[in-house]
Amino acid sequence: MFDFSKNYFELFGMPAGFLLDAKELAVRYRELQKLVHPDRFAASGEHSQRLSLQSATLVNEAYATLKDPLKRAQYLLVLKGGESDTQHHTLNDPDFLMQQLELREALAGVRAASDPHAALDRLLREIGGMIQSQVAQLAVQFEDSSPEQLAAAREAVQKMQFLNKLHAEAEAIEADLEEAI
Amino acid sequence: MALLQIAEPGQAAAPHQHRLAAGIDLGTTNSLVATVRSGRAETLADGQGNHILPSVVRYTADGVVVGEAARRSAADDPLNTISSVKRLIGRGVADVSSLGSELPYDFVRGESAVPRIRTAAGEVTPIEVSAEILRVLGRRAQDTLGGELSGVVITVPAYFDDAQRQATKDAARLAGLHVYRLLNEPTAAAVAYGLDRGADGVHAIYDLGGGTFDVSVLRLHRGVFEVMATGGDSALGGDDFDMAVAGWILEQAGVSRGADRGTLRHVLDQARSAKEILATQASTTVDVELPTGRWQGSLSRAQLDALIDPLIRKTVHTCRRVLRDAGVSPDEIEDVVMVGGSTRTLRVREMVGEFFGREPLVDIDPDRVVAIGAAIQADVLAGNKPGEEMLLLDVNPLSLGIETMGGLTEKLIPRNTTLPVARAQEFTTFKDGQTAMAVHVVQGERELVADCRSLARFELRGIPPMVAGAARIQVTFSVDADGLLHVEAREQTSGVSASVAVKPSYGLTDDEITGMLQASIEHAQDDMQARRLVEERVEAQRVVEALNAALASDGAELLNTAERATLDQALQRLVDTASSSGDADEVEAAIKRLEKDCEFYVERRMNSGIRKAMAGHRVDEFAQEDGSKAD
Numbered sequence: 087m088f089d090f091s092k093n094y095f096e097l098f099g100m101p102a103g104f105l106l107d108a109k110e111l112a113v114r115y116r117e118l119q120k121l122v123h124p125d126r127f128a129a130s131g132e133h134s135q136r137l138s139l140q141s142a143t144l145v146n147e148a149y150a151t152l153k154d155p156l157k158r159a160q161y162l163l164v165l166k167g168g169e170s171d172t173q174h175h176t177l178n179d180p181d182f183l184m185q186q187l188e189l190r191e192a193l194a195g196v197r198a199a200s201d202p203h204a205a206l207d208r209l210l211r212e213i214g215g216m217i218q219s220q221v222a223q224l225a226v227q228f229e230d231s232s233p234e235q236l237a238a239a240r241e242a243v244q245k246m247q248f249l250n251k252l253h254a255e256a257e258a259i260e261a262d263l264e265e266a267i
Numbered sequence: 268m269a270l271l272q273i274a275e276p277g278q279a280a281a282p283h284q285h286r287l288a289a290g291i292d293l294g295t296t297n298s299l300v301a302t303v304r305s306g307r308a309e310t311l312a313d314g315q316g317n318h319i320l321p322s323v324v325r326y327t328a329d330g331v332v333v334g335e336a337a338r339r340s341a342a343d344d345p346l347n348t349i350s351s352v353k354r355l356i357g358r359g360v361a362d363v364s365s366l367g368s369e370l371p372y373d374f375v376r377g378e379s380a381v382p383r384i385r386t387a388a389g390e391v392t393p394i395e396v397s398a399e400i401l402r403v404l405g406r407r408a409q410d411t412l413g414g415e416l417s418g419v420v421i422t423v424p425a426y427f428d429d430a431q432r433q434a435t436k437d438a439a440r441l442a443g444l445h446v447y448r449l450l451n452e453p454t455a456a457a458v459a460y461g462l463d464r465g466a467d468g469v470h471a472i473y474d475l476g477g478g479t480f481d482v483s484v485l486r487l488h489r490g491v492f493e494v495m496a497t498g499g500d501s502a503l504g505g506d507d508f509d510m511a512v513a514g515w516i517l518e519q520a521g522v523s524r525g526a527d528r529g530t531l532r533h534v535l536d537q538a539r540s541a542k543e544i545l546a547t548q549a550s551t552t553v554d555v556e557l558p559t560g561r562w563q564g565s566l567s568r569a570q571l572d573a574l575i576d577p578l579i580r581k582t583v584h585t586c587r588r589v590l591r592d593a594g595v596s597p598d599e600i601e602d603v604v605m606v607g608g609s610t611r612t613l614r615v616r617e618m619v620g621e622f623f624g625r626e627p628l629v630d631i632d633p634d635r636v637v638a639i640g641a642a643i644q645a646d647v648l649a650g651n652k653p654g655e656e657m658l659l660l661d662v663n664p665l666s667l668g669i670e671t672m673g674g675l676t677e678k679l680i681p682r683n684t685t686l687p688v689a690r691a692q693e694f695t696t697f698k699d700g701q702t703a704m705a706v707h708v709v710q711g712e713r714e715l716v717a718d719c720r721s722l723a724r725f726e727l728r729g730i731p732p733m734v735a736g737a738a739r740i741q742v743t744f745s746v747d748a749d750g751l752l753h754v755e756a757r758e759q760t761s762g763v764s765a766s767v768a769v770k771p772s773y774g775l776t777d778d779e780i781t782g783m784l785q786a787s788i789e790h791a792q793d794d795m796q797a798r799r800l801v802e803e804r805v806e807a808q809r810v811v812e813a814l815n816a817a818l819a820s821d822g823a824e825l826l827n828t829a830e831r832a833t834l835d836q837a838l839q840r841l842v843d844t845a846s847s848s849g850d851a852d853e854v855e856a857a858i859k860r861l862e863k864d865c866e867f868y869v870e871r872r873m874n875s876g877i878r879k880a881m882a883g884h885r886v887d888e889f890a891q892e893d894g895s896k897a898d
Binding site: 114121131134261 | 286417418447448488489491493584587588591644647648649650656658659660684685686687688689745747748810858859862863866869870873876877880881
């Protein structure tokens with residue numbers, strides 16, 4: 087059968103690391119789907135169709151994981167053998183948590199601002215910048231890969247989870263504001 | 268079976284027997300069928316030279332009439348003439364009653380979740396009505412092509428939910444058609460346009476039909492169509508424009524709401540023709556016969572625009588959301604393609620053009636473009652184009668979730684996830700000794716289950732009795748390339764697999780479908796047997812040819828002598844059975860057996876193909892690739 091034991095990086099024939107060539111990933115993704123997608127087996131027998139469906143599902147999952155920095159980092163943590171489930175760890179960084187509280191307050195106040203769009207835009211950019219800085223740190227931490235750096239990477243992943251959630255909420259408010267126009 | 272069709276460029280695949288395939292655009296107002304002949308996709312005409320089949324079915328005591336003749340009788344015989352059935356397909360009785368005041372049919376109140384319409388020919392479901400339309404189109408394709416269709420591609424609005432897709436597939440089954448794939452309408456249009464132009468880049472397809480609206484943003488890259496995001500409204504279209512105009516006419520004429528069905532039909536017809544005239548003229552006169560007498564008046568384009576602007580604005584909002592989901596801005600869109608008859612309305616083109624900041628493309632007939640795209644895809648799926656580069660990667664339009672405590676939804680598969688996809692969720696018991704649990708699957712974006720669409724409810728049974736919280740039941744939800752949901756469940760600690768009986772909230776059960784099928788083929792039993800035998804023999808021949816071609820290309824590389832001997836023997840067994848047996852079931856079983864014997868070889872070929880594809884890459888090959896970012 088299609089080798090389901092391969093990890094996602096092996097599946098795409100790319101080196102396992104946080105830094106990866108997004109364009110090449112996209113090219114390889116399309117090549118893989120051209121080979122395994124159910125549309126290639128629409129006139130084939132049941133066995134081939136089932137195999138194709140499972141393979142295409144796996145390729146989609148692998149691609150979705152590798153192309154998203156947060157999911158990619160989480161996946162790498164699993165591969166590196168460390169504990170991956172960051173949800174049960176409490177984040178011990180009072181400064182970061184305080185900053186989160188402030189951002190949340192700012193977000194809650196956006197609708198009442200004199201120019202809600204501008205206020206929201208500033209917030210989105212600020213959160214986006216913070217996410218980028220976590221991504222940059224992750225690149226360094228995974229490059230090093232020492233136990234200390236991996237522990238730091240785990241913390242960075244936790245922070246990104248916070249920040250992504252906040253970003254999504256800000257985007258939802260933006261959508262609401264646009265609908266109201 | 269057809270072995271894996273992995274062919275090296277320039278290397279011939281199996282010697283090809285052309286399979287007859289067709290693409291069907293099953294529209295709210297009109298339907299079409301198209302096919303690829305001598306490399307060209309074209310829509311097919313009926314005996315009178317008409318390509319368009321009005322999606323109208325009239326039931327009389329003497330039989331069923333489909334198309335133009337049925338449409339003409341709509342005003343005289345409104346109760347027995349079903350039009351716009353696409354608005355009803357896959358919907359529940361409750362949805363229908365919310366649309367009810369606008370639908371001039373006589374609905375039967377029954378216990379079934381599927382609405383039934385009382386007609387002169389008995390009660391019919393929307394699935395059966397749709398099947399009548401599909402049957403006519405399937406027959407037209409077979410008459411034109413001179414043979415049995417091996418499969419069809421049927422287009423559906425991208426925004427159709429699971430129930431609507433399943434119902435469409437069931438209708439095809441009733442019509443005796445084998446469905447290769449349900450294809451989203453905007454994607455079909457992109458195929459028709461994209462292959463014409465070979466234009467790589469990001470495109471938006473705006474598809475406003477008679478009763479449905481879709482917008483998709485997709486990236487075309489060397490034959491791969493990757494849908495980035497899609498959105499729409501499966502109950503918004505040109506019919507609503509007509510309704511708005513009809514409402515205006517009745518208001519002007521001083522007729523209160525609640526006009527009788529015949530009148531409503533008549534006024535709707537007049538409203539529709541006024542709208543069509545206003546696509547080319549600045550004003551038109553309206554002349555209607557009402558119970559209160561004749562009413563005449565004039566309608567200007569500006570008045571029409573004022574009536575329909577709110578509806579068009581809704582579609583523009585959806586465009587904005589879809590662009591946001593796709594992560595692109597309007598100026599990144601290379602082309603905006605207009606699809607669907609309702610994009611003939613000038614105001615639609617104007618407002619859409621304004622939003623995207625460019626003139627939308629209208630150069631392929633908006634009525635035919637979807638059927639043409641479907642035909643191209645059907646030809647590829649039938650395996651008529653080995654080595655074909657084209658591949659469509661579509662997404663699920665609505666988030667899929669389950670009901671959790673307090674009537675809240677937990678999303679498992681977010682909208683715009685590339686298909687096929689599977690996600691597993693673990694459940695546990697909350698009482699000691701609990702052996703069953705109910706799961707409710709919903710589709711939609713809202714937080715509350717009540718605001719989402721109920722897809723299915725099922726019960727996990729046979730859970731081994733344990734203390735509360737000890738059982739670990741993994742339920743896997745998967746959505747296939749047709750956009751259809753499948754559910755599997757397994758208890759992890761004991762390995763017991765729990766049975767899952769999915770009860771579709773708004774569909775027919777398999778038994779109901781089987782019953783309908785039996786009723787329709789009772790008379791044709793003998794024909795069916797003979798036809799099936801021919802089909803199975805053709806299939807056997809294809810399998811043999813495909814296996815021979817595969818063995819010739821890489822049998823020596825991938826098989827040892829003993830394996831090769833086993834396959835050769837298995838191959839010969841099928842050749843013998845196919846030529847000597849007169850029983851379709853026997854031939855089918857022989858094909859299945861050969862397929863089973865080949866499984867290991869098929870898998871080896873797939874792996875070898877992937878290895879070769881991934882090993883051959885070097886970074887510099889990708890220098891000119893697209894600008895997709897993954898950060």
